[in-house]
Amino acid sequence: MKALRYSYLLSVLSLLGMMILVIVWNGWLATEQSVPKSFEIAVFCIPLVLFLRGILNGKRAMHVALMVLxxxxxxxxxxxxxxxxxxxxxxxxxxxxxxxYLGGYYYAKNHDKLAQARLDAEEAKSE
Known part of the structure; x- marks a missing residue:
């Protein structure tokens, strides 16, 4: 299903883009900071890193939690x-x-549609 793949790619690219943005901006591009660079990078990147494995593995629950994050x-x-x-x-x-947000939303939505279609196919097969 193409929609599931596109929403997965949107989630992954946005997540990786956010990590790169935080590291590059706070590490090199920020002109003045009131807190240490390493602290700000850690505060913004650690939650993203915690979600990275689940998002890359295509876990529906992680995509839903990514929407909240x-x-x-x-x-x-x-x-x-x-x-x-x-x-x-x-x-x-x-x-x-x-x-x-949009990647997580559409991934969960399309994942549910695909799961329902599989259940319907199994039910029709068993009858």
Missing amino acids: AFFYFMAGISFVVTPVERAYGVAMTLLSLGM
């Missing part, structure tokens, strides 16, 4: 958008969090 990154992105120095970072974070 994406909400927090969306709020952080919006808070960065209002700061003129970090506006580009905030816009990128907001877009990637939307990608994580």
Whole structure:
């Protein structure tokens, strides 16, 4: 099913993109920071790393949980958008969090459709 594959790719690319964005921005591109770089990278990357294995393995529950996590990154992105120095970072974070949310939503939705179709096929086969 192509929709399942596309939503999976959206989730994976958004998750990896968010990790790369956080590391590159906070490691090299940020002009001024009020907290140490390593602390900010850890705070933003550790939750993403914890979800990475489940997302790469295509676990439906991890995609649903990623939707919840994406909400927090969306709020952080919006808070960065209002700061003129970090506006580009905030816009990128907001877009990637939307990608994580939509990818997780459509993956779960299409996964459920595929599972239901398999159950219907098994039921029709046994009758």
